[in-house]
Amino acid sequence: MKPFNHETFFHDTCIFRYLMVLLRPFFTNVLYFSHNRLIMRHYEVTFIVDPVLSGDEVKATAEHIQKDLKHFGATIVHVDETGLRQLAYSINKRSTGVFYCIEFGTEAADWLVKFELNMKRNERLLRYLTVKLDKFGVKYNDDKRSGRIGSRKKTEAPSTDAPVAAPVAAAPARKAAIPEEETVSAPEVIDLDA
Amino acid sequence: MAASREDVKFLSNPKIGLRNKKYCRFRKFGIKYIDYKDSDFLLQFINEQGKLLPRRITGNSLKYQRRVSSAVKRARHLAILPFVADLMK
Numbered sequence: 001m002k003p004f005n006h007e008t009f010f011h012d013t014c015i016f017r018y019l020m021v022l023l024r025p026f027f028t029n030v031l032y033f034s035h036n037r038l039i040m041r042h043y044e045v046t047f048i049v050d051p052v053l054s055g056d057e058v059k060a061t062a063e064h065i066q067k068d069l070k071h072f073g074a075t076i077v078h079v080d081e082t083g084l085r086q087l088a089y090s091i092n093k094r095s096t097g098v099f100y101c102i103e104f105g106t107e108a109a110d111w112l113v114k115f116e117l118n119m120k121r122n123e124r125l126l127r128y129l130t131v132k133l134d135k136f137g138v139k140y141n142d143d144k145r146s147g148r149i150g151s152r153k154k155t156e157a158p159s160t161d162a163p164v165a166a167p168v169a170a171a172p173a174r175k176a177a178i179p180e181e182e183t184v185s186a187p188e189v190i191d192l193d194a
Numbered sequence: 195m196a197a198s199r200e201d202v203k204f205l206s207n208p209k210i211g212l213r214n215k216k217y218c219r220f221r222k223f224g225i226k227y228i229d230y231k232d233s234d235f236l237l238q239f240i241n242e243q244g245k246l247l248p249r250r251i252t253g254n255s256l257k258y259q260r261r262v263s264s265a266v267k268r269a270r271h272l273a274i275l276p277f278v279a280d281l282m283k
Binding site: 046048050082087088091097099101127129131134136137139140144 | 226227229230231268270271272273274275276277279
């Protein structure tokens, strides 16, 4: 390693700065271009609609949200209507709620703040949650919809390794790409508070 | 008379003290995303009071324990899982 020499260091950095000043216009173009290239970002919004509303009103609320999204310029990937579900604790004195989950993609995402504000103002929604989906999340949702990920079975039936497109019913373990050895007889969960 | 292995009877279980090697199930099975809407899956990581289980019990690596933790917290926000409970399992 060269010993630190004040003169050469100054000289080197000067050259570097000089080059950067010269080439900055080109670099900014590159940066601008990559910023402008419009990456599609995926989000997922889950919201709970008040269950005391009539079925039509519930549907209307969900439609309104979707229209809002489209108005902002999002491409809706999927709308999942989980339906009436028991809540784990009461919200606004209600013990059930109608769950909706909308997955959408968008390029410019600054309108999300406004969208969330609209949801906050909407009196028919009990709760909402907007989540950004990374690539694994997108893939997971995709697999879930096409059935490659099975739901958990209560009994642990021994199964062979499940290839990606295998029938879902046999697989007790959830995810695709499962190795030969079977489930996780998970390290025993000791209840510390029991 | 030579005693074979089957003949020998132990007073205590010879397997005592042997420990199953703990592993992170996410790393092992290549699970990258933890869905916060899936309460059945997340029940594995909370105790019967609804509290998150520590990493040394579940065997998760730090990266995935954090993801599990944030998934559970999101589920709690959406009332999919409770904040406080008893006899959850």
